[in-house]
Structure formats: C-alpha cells, structure tokens
Amino acid sequence: xxxxESILRRRFSFWDRLSDRERQRILDHTAxxxxxxxxxxxxxxxxxxxxxxxxxxxxxxxxxSEEGKEITLYRLYENDVCILSASxxxxxxTFDVNIDAECDTELLVVNAAVFSEIAEKNVxxxxxxxxxxxxxxxxxxxxxxxxxxxxFDRRLAIFLADEIAKNGGDTIRMTHEQVAKYxxxxxxxxxxxxxxxxxxxxxxxxxxxxxxxxxxxxxxxx
Amino acid sequence: xxxxESILRRRFSFWDRLSDRERQRILDHTAxxxxxxxxxxxxxxxxxxxxxxxxxxxxxxxxxSEEGKEITLYRLYENDVCILSASxxxxxxTFDVNIDAECDTELLVVNAAVFSEIAEKNVxxxxxxxxxxxxxxxxxxxxxxxxxxxxFDRRLAIFLADEIAKNGGDTIRMTHEQVAKYxxxxxxxxxxxxxxxxxxxxxxxxxxxxxxxxxxxxxxxx
DNA sequence: TCCTATTTGTGACCTTGTCACAGATTGGAT
DNA sequence: ATCCAATCTGTGACAAGGTCACAAATAGGA
Numbered sequence: 001x002x003x004x005e006s007i008l009r010r011r012f013s014f015w016d017r018l019s020d021r022e023r024q025r026i027l028d029h030t031a032x033x034x035x036x037x038x039x040x041x042x043x044x045x046x047x048x049x050x051x052x053x054x055x056x057x058x059x060x061x062x063x064x065s066e067e068g069k070e071i072t073l074y075r076l077y078e079n080d081v082c083i084l085s086a087s088x089x090x091x092x093x094t095f096d097v098n099i100d101a102e103c104d105t106e107l108l109v110v111n112a113a114v115f116s117e118i119a120e121k122n123v124x125x126x127x128x129x130x131x132x133x134x135x136x137x138x139x140x141x142x143x144x145x146x147x148x149x150x151x152f153d154r155r156l157a158i159f160l161a162d163e164i165a166k167n168g169g170d171t172i173r174m175t176h177e178q179v180a181k182y183x184x185x186x187x188x189x190x191x192x193x194x195x196x197x198x199x200x201x202x203x204x205x206x207x208x209x210x211x212x213x214x215x216x217x218x219x220x221x222x
Numbered sequence: 223x224x225x226x227e228s229i230l231r232r233r234f235s236f237w238d239r240l241s242d243r244e245r246q247r248i249l250d251h252t253a254x255x256x257x258x259x260x261x262x263x264x265x266x267x268x269x270x271x272x273x274x275x276x277x278x279x280x281x282x283x284x285x286x287s288e289e290g291k292e293i294t295l296y297r298l299y300e301n302d303v304c305i306l307s308a309s310x311x312x313x314x315x316t317f318d319v320n321i322d323a324e325c326d327t328e329l330l331v332v333n334a335a336v337f338s339e340i341a342e343k344n345v346x347x348x349x350x351x352x353x354x355x356x357x358x359x360x361x362x363x364x365x366x367x368x369x370x371x372x373x374f375d376r377r378l379a380i381f382l383a384d385e386i387a388k389n390g391g392d393t394i395r396m397t398h399e400q401v402a403k404y405x406x407x408x409x410x411x412x413x414x415x416x417x418x419x420x421x422x423x424x425x426x427x428x429x430x431x432x433x434x435x436x437x438x439x440x441x442x443x444x
Numbered sequence: 445t446c447c448t449a450t451t452t453g454t455g456a457c458c459t460t461g462t463c464a465c466a467g468a469t470t471g472g473a474t
Numbered sequence: 475a476t477c478c479a480a481t482c483t484g485t486g487a488c489a490a491g492g493t494c495a496c497a498a499a500t501a502g503g504a
Contacts, residue, residue: 408462
C-alpha cells in the first residue's frame with residue numbers, strides 16, 4: 001500500500017522517528033474505511049475507533065448532553081488528523097466527544113491498540129498525540145469564545161463568511177437546521193436571523209441554500 | 223535551594239530525564255514569587271510569565287472578552303502546575319487566557335525562555351508540557367459542559383457541593399459576585415437563586431458567606 | 445398529479461443576562 | 475459611640491436567545 005504509507009508519512013510528523021518494525025506494525029494495522037454521510041464514527045459508548053486521517057470528506061466533532069443537545073466543537077477536513085477518536089489512547093483526555101461524517105467520507109484508521117502500544121514506547125508518538133490534542137484545544141477555545149461572548153447575529157455573519165471563504169462561490173448549501181447545529185444555536189433563531197439578513201439585502205434564501213449577495217454588508221457585521 | 227529542587231522534582235515528571243546541566247539551568251532560573259490576592263499574573267499583553275508551580279494559595283484561569291466579560295475555565299491549587307502561563311512556549315496553543323491570584327499566593331516560576339529552550343531539545347519536557355495542556359483541556363471541557371448544558375440551579379448546587387467538599391465544613395466564604403465569576407453567570411441570578419435555595423431551607427445566607435444547612439436537599443439537585 | 449417528508453415560519457412562554465437603582469451591612473475614622 | 479463610605483445584596487423592567495407547538499411552503503417520488 002504505497003498510498004497509505006505516503007499519506008501517513010506526510011501526516012505523522014513522528015514517522016522518521018519510528019523503527020522499521022514500528023512503521024510496519026502501523027501499516028499492517030491501518031485500513032481505509034468509508035463512512036457514509038450522517039454516520040457516527042465515534043461516541044462515548046462505541047469502542048475506541050483509533051487515530052484517523054481524513055482522506056476525503058468532512059468530520060464533525062461535537063459534545064452531546066444527556067438530553068441530546070449538541071454543540072459542535074470543530075470540523076475536520078481533508079488531510080486533518082483526528083486524535084480524539086482515539087481518546088482512549090491518551091490518559092490525560094478525560095472527556096468524551098462524538099464524531100460524525102458530515103458527508104460521504106474516506107478515512108485511514110490506525111488501530112487504537114497498536115497506536116497506543118507504540119505511543120507508550122516512543123515518546124515522539126506520544127508527544128505528537130498530545131500536541132494534536134492541544135491544537136484541538138485551541139479550536140475549542142475559539143468555539144467557546146464565540147458561543148459565550150458574541151451575539152448571535154455576529155456569530156452567524158462569521159459563520160456565513162467562513163463558509164463562503166472555505167467553499168469558494170457565494171452559495172451555502174445548508175438547511176437552517178444544519179447551520180444551527182454547527183453554531184450551537186436553535187434552528188428558529190437561525191431562521192429569524194437569516195430572514196433579518198435577507199431583509200437587509202445581505203443574503204437571498206431558498207429551501208436548502210443561503211446565497212450571500214452583499215459580502216460588504218456581511219463583513220460590516222463581523 | 224534544596225526546597226525548590228524537591229518541589230520541582232515532585233511536580234516535573236521529566237526531572238530524571240534531564241541532564242545535570244539542564245537541571246541546573248532550570249534551578250538557576252526558578253524563583254519563588256509572591257502574588258497578593260487579586261493580582262494578575264498573566265494576560266494577553268503581559269509578556270510570558272513562565273511555567274508556574276503553586277506553592278501555596280490559589281490561581282484562577284479565565285477567558286476575557288473584549289467587553290470585559292469573564293469566564294472562569296478552572297482553578298489551580300497547591301502543587302498544581304500551570305502551563306498556560308507559558309503559552310508562548312507551546313506553539314500549538316493559539317489562544318490566550320488570563321490568570322489571577324485568588325488569594326495571597328506563593329509560586330515557583332520557571333523562566334519561560336529557559337524552559338522553552340530546554341523543551342525544544344528534550345522531548346520529555348515538551349511532551350510533559352502538552353500533556354499538562356491536555357489536562358487543562360479536560361477541565362475546560364467540563365466547564366463548558368456545565369455552562370452549555372446545565373440549568374443554573376443545578377450548576378449552582380454543584381458549585382456549592384464542590385466548595386464544601388473542597389474546604390471541609392459547610393460554610394463558603396464568598397460574595398455572590400465571586401460565585402458568579404467562578405460560575406460564569408450574572409451576580410443578580412446568583413442572588414436570586416441563592417435566595418430561592420434559602421427559602422427551600424438548603425442554605426443560610428449572610429453577608430459574604432453561604433452556609434449549607436441541608437446537604438441532602440442540595441444533593442437532590444445535583 | 446398527488447402524497448409525504450422535509451424545511452421554513454411564527455407566536456407564546458421560559459431562562460438567563462443586563463441595567464439601573466435602592467437598601468443593608470460593615471469596617472474604619474473621628 | 476457615631477457617622478461615612480465602600481461593599482454587598484435585593485429588585486424590577488427589559489432584552490436575547492432557547493423551547494415548544496404548531497402551521498405553511500416546498501421538494502421529490504409513486
């Protein structure tokens with residue numbers, strides 16, 4: 001599998017700190033896996049998925065309350081590495097998250113037990129893992145700052161701006177429900193606020209899509 | 223300073239992975255520092271304080287919004303090590319926090335530049351730092367879960383229960399203002415809720431103190 | 445064309461935060 | 475002992491956003 005190896009080498013900065021034996025052991029326990037849109041690939045109950053590299057698609061990492069409320073912490077895209085899917089490997093991670101595939105997604109999954117075993121013996125692997133966790137910590141802090149400190153209209157503006165920047169073009173193909181989920185807000189509030197934006201001539205709405213028609217006005221809300 | 227060395231050895235799990243030279247370098251750049259109650263020992267603007275060990279007292283780590291709103295992330299007590307005070311050392315930490323001394327506090331402070339220099343060369347030190355950051359990540363997730371998912375009365379009950387468990391005894395010497403700060407809520411809401419608790423016979427209030435008179439009822443709210 | 449699922453719109457109500465005070469308590473200073 | 479000023483606590487009116495219970499509009503398939 002030369003493709004798998006070339007991906008792992010690029011994503012795992014510890015790759016050349018591994019012995020040949022360790023490298024081979026990882027390669028032997030890494031599989032390409034497909035998750036269809038909407039499927040769950042990690043939750044509190046599910047056994048540890050392992051370390052994941054996104055080949056194609058998108059993952060959403062979120063917190064889930066007992067009553068079923070969700071807060072999206074961050075999203076992962078092509079080439080991102082997900083370590084919280086292997087939280088069982090890191091004893092210092094004492095919380096749980098859920099991870100869903102947001103669209104049809106191809107992953108490389110490194111077996112958790114194997115990764116764990118190597119991380120225990122090789123500090124570079126251990127260190128890599130905790131560094132990655134710290135990166136996510138930063139993402140979560142950003143999400144937290146938004147949720148706790150910014151008004152909903154401002155956050156919505158930021159969200160829309162981020163989405164069009166990310167995808168190119170000015171049309172966001174998402175239902176209000178999805179936007180609400182990503183932002184950690186209530187769908188009704190998203191609807192109301194989007195209609196307000198539409199009245200201001202900032203966006204044009206139609207079922208399932210939001211088109212930004214005045215980027216300048218949008219940025220003024222930022 | 224044999225005292226400083228004995229504290230550092232106990233708190234820095236990488237201590238016996240250091241060369242004699244590195245150990246000495248750290249010892250030469252560690253100082254005992256006193257921060258009076260209410261003083262700030264780290265903020266976005268202040269230059270990097272360094273790695274801190276709490277000898278005696280208490281630190282509060284919080285996020286600060288542009289408008290001055292605060293959210294307490296976690297608190298640190300005797301023997302805790304604070305790594306976010308040295309966030310400049312960890313490139314993967316891309317957010318900023320504020321840290322105040324909550325009461326008169328004695329610290330050991332390891333110079334940031336020296337620590338950074340050693341962390342760059344010694345993976346064990348680097349790894350230790352990111353592990354510690356991940357511990358705090360877990361604390362923050364707990365705070366986040368509380369703030370976003372739990373009703374205020376439940377959170378207040380948890381807060382009171384935690385405080386009496388921590389201090390022993392049943393009296394909490396804190397103003398409503400302080401409670402609000404720790405919980406990330408509004409003082410008026412704390413006042414209202416405490417009065418409600420008092421009506422239910424759960425607590426007895428007087429200026430500056432909250433006494434829990436019925437722990438069973440309190441736990442029923444948990 | 446019709447049927448059904450999904451998406452969007454709307455109003456009433458709840459919780460919590462915000463603001464603007466007023467009243468109570470406390471610890472000095474005289 | 476008395477008064478003063480600072481701090482702490484209490485309260486009401488209002489705003490933002492979440493929750494609930496629907497109704498209306500819109501797509502896709504059969």
